[in-house]
Amino acid sequence: MERPNPTPFATVCASTFTFAAFGLGEWVWLSGAGHLTGASVGDAMRLFVHSLGLCGLLGAVVGIALAVVVPPFVRLTHPIRWLSAQLGWRGVEPASAESRNRSAAWLLAGLGALVPLMVCAAAAGYLAHGFMQRPLAAAFVGLASVGALGAAAACAFPLRALFGAMLGRLAPKGRLFGLPSPAWPLILIDLVVLAAAWRISRLDLGAWRLGGLLLAALAVGVSLIVLGWRRGRRPLDFGAVSVILLALIGAAGGWTTVALADAPRAARVLSLDAQVGRVALGAFRKALDFDGDGASALLAGGDCDEGNPAVGPHAKEIPGNGIDDNCQGGDAPLEEEPPAPPPAAEAPKADAPVAEAPPPKPRLNVVFILIDTLRPDHLGLYGYERPTSPNIDAWARDAVVFDHVWSQAPNTPRSTPSILTGRYPSRIPWEERFKNYSGLKPEAETLFEVFHAGGWRTEAVTSHWYFERATGIKEGVDEWDNRGFLTIKESNTQSAAPDITPRVVARLEALAPAEQPFVLFAHYFEPHGKYLNQKSVRVFGDALMDKYDSEIAFVDHHLAPVFATLDRLGLYEDTIVVITSDHGEAFKEHGFHFHGRTLYDEETRVPLLIRMPGVAARRESAVVGLVDLVPTLADAVGLKASKALGTSLVPLLTENKPLAPRALFAEQLPYPNYQTHVVAAIGQDGLKVVHNVTENVIEVFNLKTDPREKTNLLDADPEAGRALRDQLGRFLDADPG
Template sequence: LRARLGAAVATVLALALLMVVGGARPAVVKAAVAYSGLGGPIAQSVRRGIDFDHDGFSPVLGGGDCDDLDASVHPGAREIPDDGIDQNCVGGDATTAARPVDDVGFVAPPASLPPDFDVVLITIDTLRADHLGTYGYGRDTSPRLDALAAEGALFVNGWAHAPSTRYSMPAILTGRLPLDVYYDYGVSGWPGILPKATTIAEILRDRGLHTGAVVNYHYFDPYRHMDQGIDPGDYDNSNARLHQGSDPAHTKGSSSREQTDHAIKWLDTLGGQRFFLWVHYYDPHHEYERHREVPQFGDAPMDLYDNEIRWTDSQIGRLFDDLKRRGVWDKTIVVVTGDHGEGFGEHDVTHHGYHLYAAQTKVPFIIKVPGQPPRRITTPVGHVDILPTLADLAGAAPSTEMMGRSLVDLLDGSAPPDRDRVIFQQLSYENHHEMRAAVDQRCHLIYNVSPHTSWEAYRIDVDPAEVHDVSDQPGPCDTVKAAFARWYDGDQIPPGAAEALLPARPTVARELDVDLGREVRLLGVALPAEIQAGATFDVTWTFEARGKLDDGWKVFAHFEQVGGRGRFTGDHEPARPFA
């Protein structure tokens, strides 16, 4: 016993020494955590002990804190541009010029597109790209989707921006990155979509298409407003009853047959009207069911998952057959994607939801545009590209709200492949579970922000399974990391920041110096001395921010008429400063 205890103590000390000495090398810490069984607790203990500013982040052993004497500086901190401080420890101090200006890339729709085109959007839950035949899978899981890819455009590098439905579906529907969607947090459970968001259905309805949706999970209940833009009475979530289970990670039941049945019935009601139809297929989601109507692959979890894919594929094929029977197939744009993937032990991860690895986020991406020849497109694309692509094809105007770009120039062959295009990913959960990522054609870079800060990089062009972490090695991933740093900083800068932020304390005509809590002081208010009834006028507020502001802080301004003169009264509710 004494010998064993001595060996254990020696092991602990050796690991601690190894990690402290090799603390500058992330690979050392990762190896200790992964293989020792003790490295994780040791690293956590050392990080907790070396955190002088008590912000929860350490400068050693992957803690990531780039200034351990300033609690406002740490991984994930809110970046303040142009102040000479790198608050989030990525890419140096941000500048207002770093805020990205999105090029939505609209071009003229191809001449081959019929003016009376229809649109079908198919989203498939939990479908990873590398389990379809068209992406090189050895099993015959997807003959109908393979045939669609052979007729349309197959995007080889299609990515979800997040690994779960709650983040991916809003990104698909609104064309905004998951953490930039206009969410309604006033609903119970997962957030919904606010009316200020613009959806695919709204855009296409405004272009004259009758809009409908056939969905099948309680997440899509109307109170979350996923039906925004769907014509009244044409949003069908009745098949949600077929998937039972209080834990969203483990639901039982099957609905693919019923989804196609309901979609066909909805098409029967149109009477020849142009349409946009969104159908969501849920069956590949765990728990996996066995479908004896289609080929069997075995009894292991992956075998049953593949069987679910084959069953779903057969039911999607029935919908395609119905469109052909109606004579509208040749004038219908068809978009197919998975909302996220599924893990089967890669990186010791099963299922999905909490990681950004390719197994969880690389998804099928197929678009058929009438009259266009088949294409195999290598340019990386993401879910936020679907809305601008459909808007462009429909002749709608581009919008600064769109965070993706139109793919029409790739679909019609007028643009060359762009291997350097970078797709960004976001993940944020409770308890400081934060990840961000960037991926181009060659490299997938993952930044684990918290709770344990680290970088990972995988050469997906030669290592598609993401087995070998090359974050410590120079190469193509350096270019992706530079692009990531620009995006990561720029994404934190709100619109209008360049105009609103002042480089120095200004001189105001009438000083007020009113404290609005500890972090914000109102320096002054400028407004006209005389205001005529019915006239418009400009008011300028000048604030000084003295610290980090929590989300949700607001200032309310009230104007009162006193003796025929306008008087400004400032108030704040709740009693906290402006954000």
């Protein structure tokens, strides 16, 4: 008997109710995961309604699409009927035993054919790395893909025959262990898909937070299953109850659309921590961005003028025009005119004593060691229990160890130029700011240019592809040795330290005897991912963090000869040595692995060790940034870094003078691979403000009592961190864009 197709109303109901159920489940999960810890009943209920409303609205949209697409698809292909016949569902004439076994054999053969397909694909990818020209590599991969498909097809036919024969013996009636034979490969396929989905969602690689997309896709699948199940039975009466439920979900969605901005905790949780809710929120914000400026006035999107595309959270603030261009709380004031200079003083009398000029500062050498992706809390000198850094720990006993240091960006293409110019990322004169790897304009002034102009010999030893693209930061360098660099993908498994250290040692030996002072910059790529277990040094296990620690031990091992050479050549008497990192590394403390996604401490806190002649070793608790290094090194030798925006740490180092009160800033500037804009401010009192401009979410943390940044003080006190938030707002207003 022919079963009726689902009505459009039934399709919308099934999808809406399914997605709403997912929203309810997500609210339960968020509550259990601690995202509502300390929340009032009102906050919890607002999150419940907003989660239900957002997910339900998304389900309604999906249901409308399914109502348009599914009925003609079913009429053309009858997938439900075929599946019902194979599995023996009621209402459809069951398939024969031979047909069932044939279908099961093909399904199993398809799974088996994936093995040679994946092997061929992996081999082709490996061999393609050997090509020096991209067109040849692309042609090779294309031909290999055809060959891989051929190999898979060649395997599928004999596998089908093999499985068909086996099922003919094991399941002569088309049933195996009480189930129709096609059910078993379908179950196996489901398990493979679930395992892959679980693996992907566990990784959350970089910007690709796939958990929400996977759950949304699962909700669509469940909606289809509900439709298929309902078609085999007498249609239910979608009457008053369904209409009432749809009305309630629609009301919740409508209220969420206009009132989410009044529930900042719910908006934050849905934006940053939810899964399906985050997908729904992002989709609807884009749909409701009527002026196309990248933000919506609805759903707490942060746009303060939906009718003006020149006004929004991503716009450049124009001071004094009477418009809050960037929606940060008002128009930025015009800068005040500087006061007029005082009248010229009378010339001193001839017999008046002349103030003595300060003695010239020594022309010290500089050795700058930048270790990529190094978290301070994974080093022994910062309290880590594992023996990852015995050589650095020993060396640090004669250095000033800074305990509170922040990078100004969470990724190399933004942080390294910031370090080498002493400027915040948004204040750097980029050739093209919205670019994955932008160079610098000629007006940028780097550490190397400052010292080269002062008469120093400037050199760099690296082995990384980034320094081939980093135009601008190499200005003023007499010799930049980047031998051995590989492609982006190849560098993921590159161990460069064994090559870097001998070159650094050789340059120190060549530079030390010369009368000309020098600056030597060395970049160690480890422990940047892909992490490898460095069995020649130390292995801690096979988990990601274990391998990360092994990489730290590896670079520590290869720094020992550098330290020994500095000592052997007597360079510590006239050389400043700096060891730091460009950024940290995340291990899902806030939902991400790796770096370049957030400004939480796991991605922005870095170690900083400075060994300077005449400066006693100690621990230093001042809050400093890598933006301070260029002015510090220049000041230490009597040079001026006039374009740097950081603060010289020389008075702090040499005289223990406290730094003037200030806020440090960090920035995640959007770029093609990750278009999320985040800024942060770190105060001297331990407060930290993180403002996700893209998601319109502000968080305030007390790092002294909450170092893991889990408790947003704004949840309990809307005025928390007001002064620091205002400073961050002014910093945003001054962004040149």
